[in-house]
Amino acid sequence: DTAVSQTPKYLVTQMGNDKSIKxxxxxxxxxxxxxxxxxxxxxxxxxxxxxKELIINETVPNRFxxxxxxxxxxxxxxxxxxxxxxxxxxxxxSPTRGAWFQxxxxxxxxxxxxxxx
Amino acid sequence: AQTVTQSQPxxxxxxxxxxxxxxxxxxxxxxxxxxxxxxxxxRQMILVIRQEAYKQQNATENRFSVNFQxxxxxxxxxxxxxxxxxxxxxxxxxxxxxxxxxxxxxxTRLTINP
Numbered sequence: 001d002t003a004v005s006q007t008p009k010y011l012v013t014q015m016g017n018d019k020s021i022k023x024x025x026x027x028x029x030x031x032x033x034x035x036x037x038x039x040x041x042x043x044x045x046x047x048x049x050x051x052k053e054l055i056i057n058e059t060v061p062n063r064f065x066x067x068x069x070x071x072x073x074x075x076x077x078x079x080x081x082x083x084x085x086x087x088x089x090x091x092x093x094s095p096t097r098g099a100w101f102q103x104x105x106x107x108x109x110x111x112x113x114x115x116x117x
Numbered sequence: 118a119q120t121v122t123q124s125q126p127x128x129x130x131x132x133x134x135x136x137x138x139x140x141x142x143x144x145x146x147x148x149x150x151x152x153x154x155x156x157x158x159x160r161q162m163i164l165v166i167r168q169e170a171y172k173q174q175n176a177t178e179n180r181f182s183v184n185f186q187x188x189x190x191x192x193x194x195x196x197x198x199x200x201x202x203x204x205x206x207x208x209x210x211x212x213x214x215x216x217x218x219x220x221x222x223x224x225t226r227l228t229i230n231p
Contacts, residue, residue: 043208110159110160
């Protein structure tokens with residue numbers, strides 16, 4: 001009954017490879033996000049989708065491409081991986097704005113630790 | 118753009134004692150929300166407490182309470198009767214009323230000494 005689930009939990013790969021991280025939420029939320037947590041634990045938003053439409057695209061290299069096939073899924077594809085891409089990537093979803101104060105504004109997955117060697 | 122600053126990278130406290138984590142933020146908005154999230158070693162992000170800027174009363178959730186000083190743009194978290202399970206990274210976060218995203222501080226690592 002996991003609310004926001006992302007796979008894989010750990011991902012170790014070599015520089016130059018292409019990899020994907022999948023995220024699914026069963027909360028019925030319209031909005032989903034990708035956050036990156038670097039080695040210093042700083043959490044920074046990368047992308048946000050609302051009902052399959054991209055609404056936030058922060059300054060992220062275009063090697064990163066999010067894809068939302070439906071509002072319950074938001075996947076992250078990364079091309080030509082670099083050492084600096086090593087981080088923990090969190091998927092999150094949020095309820096409608098009116099519910100943000102009865103509910104948490106963000107429901108996080110448990111993160112995917114990406115290690116690029 | 119809004120920024121959130123947590124000036125204490127690390128804090129430690131003896132079990133059963135009280136600790137306060139600091140957070141300041143910068144905004145030109147008058148209506149917004151503030152949050153504290155906890156991230157234990159399991160990496161899970163857990164909402165601890167929230168505060169609406171228009172409410173003068175400080176939020177409390179069991180052993181967790183905040184000191185919200187709107188004029189000073191300060192939002193500190195007090196943990197009373199610290200327990201070993203409180204050991205985690207704590208993140209302060211800001212959400213503007215019309216915003217689409219949470220802005221997080223750098224985090225404070227809290228260690229509980231038995």
